[in-house]
Amino acid sequence: METLSIVLYDFKSDDIKINIEARFDGDALTVDGYDIGKRVEEFWGDSDYEYQVTVPADEMEKLYNALKISPGKKQELLNELANRFSGNTAYSSFRQFLTDNDIRSEGFTWT
Secondary structure, eight states, X not given: OOOOEEEEEEEEOSSOEEEEEEEEETTEEXXXXXXXXXXXXXXXXXXXXXXXXXXXXXXXXXXXXXXTOOTTOHHHHHHHHHHHSOSTTHHHHHHHHHHHTTOOOEEEEEO
């Protein structure tokens, strides 16, 4: 099965690396991120921090509608996510968007 994905944010410096991506796993959408480095360790007490949220397939129609995209247009949806949710706040902004639009999701964070 082909995996469609797009990078929402990618940042590297001497003391931190951050990567946030959105991808389809079948008809479900996952946005996940990974922060690693000295700044992460100073803040969390561990050198890496992972986070993920998945919108299950049965909730995707709500997401398409909220973004005003025809259901099933996966690449268009990914492109719109990249336009709306970029930068260091991409993940938290996307989570807030899901909450604001009453779109059920499942997520976790791990340090």
